[in-house]
Amino acid sequence: MGKSQKQRAIRRHNPMRVPDTHLPKGLASASSSSSKNEAVLPIIQKMESPEVGERKWACVAVSNIIQNDPSTRRLLQGKNVVGALIARLTDSEEEVVVEAMGSLRNLCIDGGYDICAEMYNKNILTPLKAFVPKISTTLEQYLANPKAAPENAAKLVYEFADNVITTLWCLSETSNKALNAINALQLVPFLMSFLACRDRLPLAPVTAAAQCLYVLSDDNEPAIDEVRSNGEFITSLLAIARTVSDARTSHGKVDIRRLQLGVLASGVLKNISPLPLAVASDIDIDKELVTMLLPVLQNTSLRDATARVPVLLSEQANEVAVDKPSLKNTPKSDHRSPVEIELESIENQLRTTQLALEILTAACATLPDPDVSKHDEEADEQEDEGMEEEEIDEGVNDEMSVEGVPSKDEVKSSVDLLPSLVPVLIQLAEPTALSFPPLANPSIHPPTTSALGAVHIAALECLNNIFLSLARNPSSTVQADTVAAKGIWDGLWKSLGLVGTEFGLGQERRKQFWELAIGVLWGVSMVWKGFLAPDAQEVELLKLFCNSSEDERVRVKCIGTLECLAQCPTAVDGNKIIAEYLFTLLPTDTTPPAGVEPAIQAGSALIDIYSDETFPYDVNFRANGYLERLVAHVDAMKKLVKGIDRRKPGGRELRLRGEEVRDNLVAFLKYRKALKL
Incomplete structure (x- = not known):
């Protein structure tokens, strides 16, 4: 039973708003399911127009038509909208660059990992790298002399900074290769400058900087070292984190932006913990x-x-309808x-x-x-090259x-x-x-x-x-x-x-809920082993989910939960039902029906359940010939364990676990035979 934790290679904080993994792949399917086919070609064509207004219009139009519309987004992606927008980041007109950056940011958020990976492969980091020092210089000028900065220009820079930082955040979650490239940009001082000046900047870019820092500091040593090396950074993060309880407006409502900022700062502190003693010894x-x-x-x-x-x-x-989006008119305004x-x-x-x-x-x-x-x-x-199992180093x-x-x-x-x-x-x-x-x-x-x-x-x-x-x-x-x-x-x-069992395409999160909940049930049943009695309907659901799951680790969780429930002293009938099911999972001369690890777990479960012959439910062990039935599985268990390849991922730990259960089974059977019950 493994603990849950963020794992960059598997699951980092996901910026994708609407999962669309259930949609069919391919340009043809996207075209058939999108209601905006006719709008796509004009957008792509005008992206290369010599007219500034048309290029700007095309960039804005992308954001308009992809909002919560994965089919149209995929259709645009098939027409190389990502490459076209990245090309506009070096446009001679500043307004086009700003709008292109905004659309790329929206594509990252709505499209998730696939589009982020495409952006990285099409070298979006080159223009983004050039934007970082320009944003820093402009912000320094505005903060040094706020009255000299035109209001519209300042607003534009803040929004542009928000878009750039958010895109970097999303890219850093794409792959280790992208993360390493972003590490090379050494963004921590740039991001911390927004947090340090939070009282003089709009919350949007400050929060984006905190979110990006949270992601970068998640199990990523270069960024962690950068933050830990500067005491002022940690002091600033602590000050922000401690404002979580104060994130309310004058009307008593929660200020979500400020609350989010405080929570993100808390997350960064956890990511870089333990904190340096010189800064936070107490x-x-x-x-x-x-x-x-x-x-x-x-x-x-x-x-x-x-x-x-x-x-x-x-x-x-x-x-x-006010300011309704239309591809025939000017771009949609930002009014919401x-x-x-x-x-x-x-x-x-x-x-x-x-x-x-x-x-x-x-x-x-x-x-x-x-x-x-x-x-x-x-x-x-x-x-593996020739040593006998008995010669394994005991240490x-x-x-x-x-x-x-x-x-x-x-x-x-x-x-x-x-x-x-x-x-x-x-x-x-x-x-x-x-x-x-x-x-x-x-x-x-x-x-x-x-x-x-x-x-x-x-x-x-x-x-x-x-x-x-x-x-x-x-x-x-x-x-x-x-x-x-x-x-x-x-x-x-x-x-x-309430979740139900409707699994399949488009219902991946429903299945994930079950898998995680079974793990929690196992933990709870271990903590209160002997108290929680097996309910017939719950036992059947655990058996059904164990049989239907394709993940051996999930099957192990189901078996572990059943094992704990079977050890309720008063549940004699429930104990027999669970034991009979566990026998069906044990190895025979053929491949174990539920897999190697579940077979080992089932063997271990039967040993634990009947390790104390004084429990009332031990009558099942004696009355149903469980001793003889287990003896019949010993050779198959030995063969199963011997066949585990240590060189495969996780093979070493599984082999050690299997050897332990094998030895315990032999010792258990010897003990039960000696009882002569």
């Missing part, structure tokens, strides 16, 4: 982060947001109606909550991963059998979080009517649906880390609180019932 950053961010979660109402969106959309439908502003505000609130959850997830990940040393890898290679086994363990203070901190944090997380994990719309009836507002789903996922990841820590380090205080256990367990199953 600060427990994890404890302070929880104190600062918990109110953000407590003040988030997903149900209020869900209820408000349909009302706003209804109002929007009844509004008289009150409804559009409130819808964006709701989305920003949800994204800020998601961000706070991500930071807390990292703070709750107290268990370090075991390191595999070079010496151990070399020992494995030698063994290596001893080292790898002990995983990293948090300190007592860290465990106590996790326990202290339960009363205040866990109920809020359970509430944020519970889906609303807009969270997971069926594919046949798409969301009435995709940005809100996307943000809600992201909040649910982040809440589950945080819960996963809390209960993993508690399961690995039992607390008598927590285990005694069976009322909390029942509430948490029922709350998770309630959420799963």
